[in-house]
Amino acid sequence: MSFPWAQEYKPKHPLMQWFDERLPLPRLVYNSVGAGYPTPRNLNYFWNFGSLAGLALVIQIVTGVVLAMHYYSTVDGAFNSVEHIMRNVNSGWLIRYAHMNGASFFFIVVYIHMFRGLYFGSYKAPREMIWLLGVVIFLLMMATGFLGYVLPWGQMSFWAAQVITGFFSAIPLVGEPLRQWLLGGFAPDQATLSRFFSLHYLLPFVIAGVIILHIWALHIPGSSNPTGVPVKKEEDTVPFHPYYTAKDGFGVGVFLIAFVIMTFFAPNFMGHPDNYIPANPLSTPAHIVPEWYYWPFYAILRAFTVDFGIPFTGIVIIPAKLMGVLAMFGSILLFFFLPWLDTSPVRSGHYRPLFKKFFWFGLIPSVIILSICGVMEATTTWLILAQISGAYYFAHFLIILPLISRIEKPLPLPGSITEAVTGKPLKEAAA
Amino acid sequence: MIRFFAGLIGLFFSGMLLLALFDTVYLGITEPAEETAEHKFYEYPKDVSFAHDGPFGTYDRAQLQRGLKVYEAVCAACHSLNLVAFRNFEDLGYSEEQVKAIASNWLPTGGEVPSINPDTGEPSTRPALPTDTIPSPYANDVAARAANNNALPPDLSLITKARKNGTAYVYSLLSGYTDQEGYKNDAGEELLKEFPDAAAGAGLYFNPYFKNLNIAMAPPLSEGVVTFDDGSPATVDAMSKDVAAFLAWTAEPKMEVRKKTGWAALVFLLIFTILAYMSYRTIWANQKH
């Protein structure tokens, strides 16, 4: 579906016409990211991050395929093969550092993309499916990032594999067999490394597939916009090309500048020194931390320190460890229910005074504090902060959001996108 | 229904966290964490600068050559450098012939590397070639531990990347040995008075720059242990700095080309971004948004 005023593809060159009649690929491109896709005229820079996430995935796949040409997935060879890439392979250091920092930049971009969705209510009807697919992509990214972090087989790689697969052992009855099934043994070893490499190579292509669905679903209702007011007339939109291709081009430039600064001048800033020590199953690093993009979730995991049971009887129903694991997964899985938790018909946070307060003074600080708690050692102070922030995090999504949707009185919405931009109401004349 | 169950789950998780919060606060009050010697007396690496610091920094070749000499004469007796080959020393400014000479005169092993006797198949040695990696002082980790009071001397190839602020750490550690008797921290507290248990045991040496304050490595450097060809002073401080710089190079041999490429990429991208911005503004010039 598209808007009735969407421009139709008319091939300029006879060759393109010949091609288009036999395989309408030029038409598909034209209608997805070309002049045939009418896009709200008022998108701000937050709307750049979708295409940037796509670029980040391309960078990861290209550098990753190249790295796989030189990497050995053996417990004796993995660490040295990475150093072989860094020292002997032509431009290997560049490719490896780009892949390492590319992962972080992928997450930075996707987190901003998600922030955009959360604040501007992009998950609401009729765009639920786009949001759900986005959460699937996010989960796949987290899995891929973890699998990739294990591959260099350094100390943090090994102990990350140990700790993360340890989550599964918290599950009653099937936990331990499940963990051994995942590892292919009793502890991370050759079988683990080989399967992690295989899956790390596979999942990005699954992500690419889900991204196609994500964009497909996007093109049914069309892009949302900062006012949240739906597109009404042609004046509300501009063709994607050249308007947003040009804007995305500028965004790509800024993104690449940041990426180049980190990759070439501080390539190990977001890494951990311990991963330059080869894996040693006999010695645990003093302080195990995941990559920065998992910090908030790691903090939630560690914040649960009390068993759930019947007081004074000693009967434990859910042990603290299992609860931490459930909460950690729950903190992400709750995104799947978000479109039905936030029932306010107003999309954009701009016009929701109460939502805005809780969002800026509740959710954002709690996520930032959780992130810091995730990297700090679990001392009393940090544990207290993680517990308060974690409690708010769950309350925000599961209790506060449904409640404020009921009691909030939204600000008046502009009559149309054009009115929001120009201050003049949209002409009533039929388009 | 969804919102009802969501609310219950939210109450459960938030409630459990608040319960855990009371528990944490209670424990924090009743059982405060004990102050440790490591926490109070550990010193962060000294503030030291190197020629290769910063976005324009390049290695000081003369310093790296001195560092190599210190490594060869002192560190290599116990620490391997597995990821570095003799041929890599050409990066330090040595010619192909000089590298050959370094390999065939390699001090710790008498210019030999492990090999197999082609007639008997017995372990043997042969003269080192530039393509060989630096030979390890020990055949394996077990032998290394056996020779070092059960402490394993780590491989030094990546040591400056495997420690936080690694180059300064190596420098501080090597130059930071001091008497434990009467050692005071900046706050004026005396270590052995506050923590009598922290005294270095047998085979351990006090060093405030080491995580748990007592390290199994005896102070390796002493003044004049090597003589530099360029007449540089061989003080402990100078040698520590030279060897730290050398180990920064072993960990990151491609640093110079990395920074150079980075600047080229950055300048190119700046121009591209300015052009892209102008292009974007031009296209949107007639469109209020």
Add this chain to the structure above:
Amino acid sequence: MRKPAEPAVAKEAAVAAVEEPRRRDFIHIATVSFAGVGTAAAAVPMLTQMSASADVRALASIEVDVSAIEPGQAIKTMWRKQPVFVSRLTPEKIAEAKKDDNAPMRDPQTLEERTLPNREEWLVMLAVCTHLGCVPTGAAQGEPKGDFDGYFCPCHGSHYDVAGRIRKGPAPTNLVVPEELSFVSDTVIKIG
């Protein structure tokens, strides 16, 4: 405010665009060109990474100690991951090879052209049949030497003579003598 949808304005712009490439077009062209050049530049390391890495290149040149090879013997060694015959010819073999220097051959070469000056007893050749890359026999004692008392490739029956010249069978050229060959001393040959 001007709207692009207004036909008059759009027409005006279209006419202007056709008539002269203006400054704004130049900016777009420059931007797209920069993007193209940048992508191409980024592709270079992705392609050069496939060529031989530094450790492989370091092994491109080797030195072979030949002090233990008696006249009439040959050794097989490895150079650039390919087998190499280093053989020391007896005077009789040298005479035999020289006798054939002017015989009809597919790839005519004299023994002198295949050895270093004053070192004609030392014949160094890649042990790779020039037909399809099998390893010819004949270097070791008792191996089939073919019809010309030299080397024989069992894959498709190429016969080489004492000097490794192709005399019969499908191989197009003689066994390759490495170009960069030199004597470091009387007993050490440098290949590559």
